[in-house]
Amino acid sequence: xxxxxxxxxxxxxxxxxxxxxxxxxxxxxxxxxxxxxxxxxxxxxxxxxxxxxxxxxxxxxxxxxxxxxxxxxxxxxxxxxxxxxxxxxxxxxxxxxxxxxxxxxxxxxxxxxxxxxxxxxxxxxxxxxxxxxxxxxxxxxxxxxxxxxxxxxxxxxxxxxxxxxxxxxxxxxxxxxxxxxxxxxxxxxxxxxxxxxxxxxxxxxxxxxxxxxxxxxxxxxxxxxxxxxxxxxxxxxxxxxxxxxxxxxxxxxxxxxxxxxxxxxxxxxxxxxxxxxxxxxxxxxxxxxxxxxxxxxxxxxxxxxxxxxxxxxxxxxxx
Amino acid sequence: xxxxxxxxxxxxxxxxxxxxxxxxxxxxxxxxxxxxxxxxxxxxxxxxxxxxxxxxxxxxxxxxxxxxxxxxxxxxxxxxxxxxxxxxxxxxxxxxxxxxxxxxxxxxxxxxxxxxxxxxxxxxxxxxxxxxxxxxxxxxxxxxxxxxx
Numbered sequence: 001x002x003x004x005x006x007x008x009x010x011x012x013x014x015x016x017x018x019x020x021x022x023x024x025x026x027x028x029x030x031x032x033x034x035x036x037x038x039x040x041x042x043x044x045x046x047x048x049x050x051x052x053x054x055x056x057x058x059x060x061x062x063x064x065x066x067x068x069x070x071x072x073x074x075x076x077x078x079x080x081x082x083x084x085x086x087x088x089x090x091x092x093x094x095x096x097x098x099x100x101x102x103x104x105x106x107x108x109x110x111x112x113x114x115x116x117x118x119x120x121x122x123x124x125x126x127x128x129x130x131x132x133x134x135x136x137x138x139x140x141x142x143x144x145x146x147x148x149x150x151x152x153x154x155x156x157x158x159x160x161x162x163x164x165x166x167x168x169x170x171x172x173x174x175x176x177x178x179x180x181x182x183x184x185x186x187x188x189x190x191x192x193x194x195x196x197x198x199x200x201x202x203x204x205x206x207x208x209x210x211x212x213x214x215x216x217x218x219x220x221x222x223x224x225x226x227x228x229x230x231x232x233x234x235x236x237x238x239x240x241x242x243x244x245x246x247x248x249x250x251x252x253x254x255x256x257x258x259x260x261x262x263x264x265x266x267x268x269x270x271x272x273x274x275x276x277x278x279x280x281x282x283x284x285x286x287x288x289x290x291x292x293x294x295x296x297x298x299x300x301x302x303x304x305x306x307x308x309x310x311x312x313x314x315x316x317x318x319x
Numbered sequence: 320x321x322x323x324x325x326x327x328x329x330x331x332x333x334x335x336x337x338x339x340x341x342x343x344x345x346x347x348x349x350x351x352x353x354x355x356x357x358x359x360x361x362x363x364x365x366x367x368x369x370x371x372x373x374x375x376x377x378x379x380x381x382x383x384x385x386x387x388x389x390x391x392x393x394x395x396x397x398x399x400x401x402x403x404x405x406x407x408x409x410x411x412x413x414x415x416x417x418x419x420x421x422x423x424x425x426x427x428x429x430x431x432x433x434x435x436x437x438x439x440x441x442x443x444x445x446x447x448x449x450x451x452x453x454x455x456x457x458x459x460x461x462x463x464x465x466x467x468x
Contacts, residue, residue, distance in 0.1 A: 002407045009412050009462070012419040022463050033419045041421065156468070183468040193412040194459035201461035214458035215465065226467025258467055313458040 007176075009193050012037065017044045017159055018107055019183025023166070026193055028175030035173065036166050036180065046073055047158040049096060049151075050107045059144050060096065060151045066143040076161050077137045077144055080154060083271045084134075087286060090279035091271050092246035094135055096151030098123070102240050102251065103232055113232040120236045124249040155242075156185070160223055160270035163187035180266075186222040187266035201315070205229075206257045206297045211317035213260075213295060220311075221266030225273040226258040227251070245278045252277040255298040262311045263292035414462075 011024040012033045023036040046055045059067045069077070080093040099105070103117025117123075135152070136145045146152055159182040167189040170178035177190035179198050188198040197218040204211065205228050215222045230242040245252045259276035263269035272292055276283045287294055287307040295312060296304045305312055 002409055004409045004411060007410060007412045009414045010417050011414065011462075012417045014419065014421065019468060020466075024462055030417050030419075033417050037419045037421065159468075179463060181463045181465070184464075184466045185468070186463060186465050193410075193414075193462060195410070196456065196459050199459040199461045201464040203464050203466040205467060214461050216458050222465045224465040224467045229467050260465055313456075315458050315461075 007193060016040045017048070017162075017182060018050075018109075018155075019159070020181075021183070022179075022181040023170075024179040025170055025175040026177035026191055028170060028173070028178070032170050032173050032175055032178075036170060039166055039169065040162060040182070043072075043158065043162040046070065047076065047154050049099075049153060049155065056152050056154060059146055063146050063150060064148040066138065066141065066145045068142055069137075069144050071142065073144065074137050074139060074142060076154060076158060077135065079161055079267055080157050081135055081137070083157065087271060087275045088279065088282060089246055090275040090282065090286075091157075093152055093154055093157065094146060094150040095244045095246055095249060096153035097149070098244055098249040099153055099242065100151065102244070103234060104230070104240075104242055108230050108242075111232050115235045115237075116232050117234050117240065120234055120238050123234075156223075156225070156270045156274060157267055159183055159185040160187070160221060160265070160267035163266040164221060182266075184224040185266045185270050188217060188221070189219045192218055197311075202260045202295060202312075204258060204295075204297055204303065206299060207301055207303050211303075212315040214313050214315050215260070215262045215311050216313055217262060217311045220262065220264050221269040222260065222262050223266055223269035223273045224258065224260040225270075225277065227277070228257055243274065243277045247278075254280055255300070256280060256296055257299045258297040259294060261287070261292055261294045262308075263290055268292065 007026060008028075009024060009026050010028060010030060010033060011022060013020065013022045014037060015021065016037070017040065021037075021040060023033055023040075025032045025036075045051065045053070048054045049056060049060075051057060052061075055067075055069045055073045059069065061067075077093075080091075083091045084093075101118045102123060104111055105116070134147070135150075137143070138145075163180040163182045163185050164187045166180045167178045167187040170180075171190045175190065177188075177192055177198075179186065179188045179200075181200075184203075186200050188200070192198045197216045200215045200217075200222050202213040202215060202222070202224065204213070205226065225243060227241045227243055232240055234240050239251075241251045243252045244250065254277070256277055259273045261269040261272040261276070263272055268290060269292065272283075272287060272290060272294070275286050276294065276296060279286075283294075284306050291308055293305070293307040293309040293312055295309075296306065
């Protein structure tokens with residue numbers, strides 16, 4: 001006789017960290033969703049660029065000086081610091097000041113899309129020598145320090161890191177499976193609602209209409225970065241977006257407009273998705289070194305799968 | 320683990336293979352191997368049934384390498400038992416949307432049972448290998464979306 005197993009998949013969605021959030025728990029408890037939202041709000045309170053009281057802004061307010069931070073912030077900063085050399089500098093959390101000068105100096109909903117930031121000629125350029133000092137953390141004093149002339153921006157990696165932490169936390173609370181989506185940075189773990197795994201639709205804004213893909217995995221992370229969202233114009237009319245090249249300190253240029261990465265964690269996927277824009281030439285090697293896979297989309301709508309693409313499936317519109 | 324402790328009349332070579340298999344396949348593989356051994360003429364099929372019901376039977380390649388039965392320490396060429404295939408299992412996923420208020424955390428919770436997508440477990444694996452590479456299976460219904468940010 002066939003047996004039937006009924007699984008409860010409870011989810012909630014809300015706005016936080018400047019983006020759309022979705023949390024799903026398999027065979028969990030509604031209180032798990034409460035807990036998850038509280039954790040996300042706490043993460044936003046700690047790591048937002050737009051809250052003067054956040055730990056991140058406390059560090060930004062005192063460049064060159066050690067500032068006390070929580071252990072969670074130390075953990076996140078260590079992940080961000082490690083990502084720098086791992087990506088040959090294509091990922092740099094110290095571009096916060098460049099984002100401010102480009103015009104992204106407030107929650108994106110409030111950015112003037114028609115003329116924000118300094119004139120184009122004032123963007124980028126070489127950093128003064130002292131700025132090449134590293135971001136530092138000191139566990140013994142639970143403090144962090146940024147070089148003079150820089151500002152931290154942990155936006156993307158904070159979302160991925162938070163998603164990873166929450167999945168682990170939800171499983172520790174007793175849920176059989178969990179999926180956390182923070183604005184496209186998705187972490188999954190535990191038992192999935194389908195035997196094949198958690199299925200995450202990849203939204204291709206620039207790809208051929210009607211063609212869709214999904215990432216299907218039991219554990220790990222997915223992140224999508226795009227230059228098609230969070231765009232605005234500078235005072236000279238030039239189009240700017242939030243994905244900065246740490247070397248030029250300006251918005252990344254090139255044919256690539258979307259990058260989705262499937263990796264061992266959402267934080268890693270987030271970093272690699274940024275590298276796809278900042279260092280296209282070195283991206284594939286970085287991807288393969290991480291055992292990750294990616295879908296890259298150009299402005300013309302062409303898509304390319306690179307790296308380990310076992311988790312990527314074509315869903316609709318493919319011959 | 321067999322009933323009553325040590326397996327009966329395992330010859331040294333088979334014992335060595337079994338030990339190696341236990342080391343490589345772990346507890347689940349051990350259980351499956353034990354399920355195929357005869358002890359006093361009784362096949363311990365129950366253990367295997369339990370493993371199969373967990374949805375993770377031993378991979379086919381490993382299974383094929385196992386002796387199908389042991390009589391007086393020899394491995395007959397023709398299998399003497401047939402393990403029945405695991406019963407098909409259907410998984411029904413009931414998706415609920417829960418409204419979770421922001422802080423303070425003691426906000427109200429309402430729950431809506433809005434959709435009931437179905438997800439069936441894969442068909443029981445055939446003993447013979449697939450004749451040709453099959454196209455990748457369709458993706459399960461997405462539960463969320465990785466939109467660009």
